[in-house]
Amino acid sequence: MSLPRVLIVGAGPGGIAAAHRLRECGDGQVEIELVTRGGTATHLAGSVPVAIGAAEAENLSCAVALPGVRCTAGEVSVVDGGGAVIDGRRVDADAVIASPGLVPDVDVVPDWSRACTGWDLDAAVAAAPRLEAVPGGTLAVVVCGLPYRCPPAPYGLAMALARTHRASGRFTKVCVVTPEAFPLMGVGGEAPAFLMDSCAGAKVEIERKFDVDLGASEDGVLRAVDGRALEYELAFVIPPHCRSAMLADLDAVGPLVKVDARGHSSVAGVFVIGDAAATGLPRAADVAATGGRNAADAVLADFGIEPPKPAAAPQPSCYINHGGGSMSRIRISYPNGLPPDGEASVEIDAPTPDLGYAAEGERRRFLESVGGT
Ligand SMILES: Cc1cc2nc3c(=O)[nH]c(=O)nc-3n(C[C@H](O)[C@H](O)[C@H](O)COP(=O)(O)OP(=O)(O)OC[C@H]3O[C@@H](n4cnc5c(N)ncnc54)[C@H](O)[C@@H]3O)c2cc1C
Incomplete structure (x- = not known):
């Protein structure tokens, strides 16, 4: 008997976290494919250091290679309840977790x-x-x-x-x-x-x-x-920023796709997580990664492989350049539940060169999780 297939779209923090969770908790009981543009992943937060000439772009991207996951390069044009269209070819799946991010709409400028x-x-x-x-x-x-x-x-x-x-x-x-x-x-x-x-x-x-x-x-x-x-x-x-064309048929508010706490969209079997999801949370890496883990848990529960788990809350942190290698950090948590019911707790770490090293650690950890350097 063939295993249920999960197709993950996107190798940002959302898609990568979903793939790791499915592999860890699915215990060989699901077939996992991750498809992403060019077969590579990029640490987007490094874009600001690159713009100010403080970092090299080639240190921010790497090829995606995850053990136990079929990783493919391709352009996805449609996702639906039965799978996706990749490079014009229909690929079937029992569930789709889409984390394509938001699209900066350069054409309107x-x-x-x-x-x-x-x-x-x-x-x-x-x-x-x-x-x-x-x-x-x-x-x-x-x-x-x-x-x-x-x-x-x-x-x-x-x-x-x-x-x-x-x-x-x-x-x-x-x-x-x-x-x-x-x-x-x-x-x-x-x-x-x-x-x-x-x-x-x-x-x-x-x-x-x-x-x-x-x-x-x-x-x-x-x-x-x-x-x-x-x-x-x-x-x-x-x-x-606008919505990825692959999500055009899903219910949305502006550029963001309507989802529940586990990432279920308006179409059965299609989960949307990360920057593309209307969650009331900031567009930040840990929001995407936590959404990926929550969606993976929900897929495994829907397949009857794992018991349902409560959705976890993210703890995003954003690093802010202050020039001269100094960085501050805004850390957000949700001790009383997610908005709109709970309020965010915001902690601020004042600018220091040490936080520059912490930001560098985030870059290294992300690329390691993708299978790179
Ligand atoms: C300049 C900048 C600085 C940032 N700094 C921080 C920070 O300090 N801290 C923080 O937490 N967050 C930061 N962020 C935000 C963070 O990078 C995003 O919130 C996070 O990357 C969102 O993850 P995601 O998985 O939703 O999508 P993304 O990371 O955008 O990944 C989307 C993936 O989908 C793929 N894809 C898209 N369309 C297709 C398609 N049609 N077919 C196939 N593949 C496709 C892409 O190639 C990519 O692999 C920053 C973002 C930017 C732009």
């Missing part, structure tokens, strides 16, 4: 000569020499819409750039443009005040409630829907 557009490793590689070369004037880090991946990261990028430019004698005005009334309002606790104070200390300005109107903006001038204008020398534009 005009092709301005004074803008670098994107929010991933490739965008960081392309932007690094241009961010370094800005001669002065205003350098804007522009958040075009919510939600986006890793809410504190644009502020870290701006603080690191401000310090680098000042160290080289340039009076570049660095600012973060955001539609939020305060940075990290969705995280709450001390996080907004901490980021406002940190940015002020690094001489980074924050243009708040600046809802960018891309249609009315032009090369060198950003305009908000309320009519405000901001002239810039160079803009690093973080585009609005």
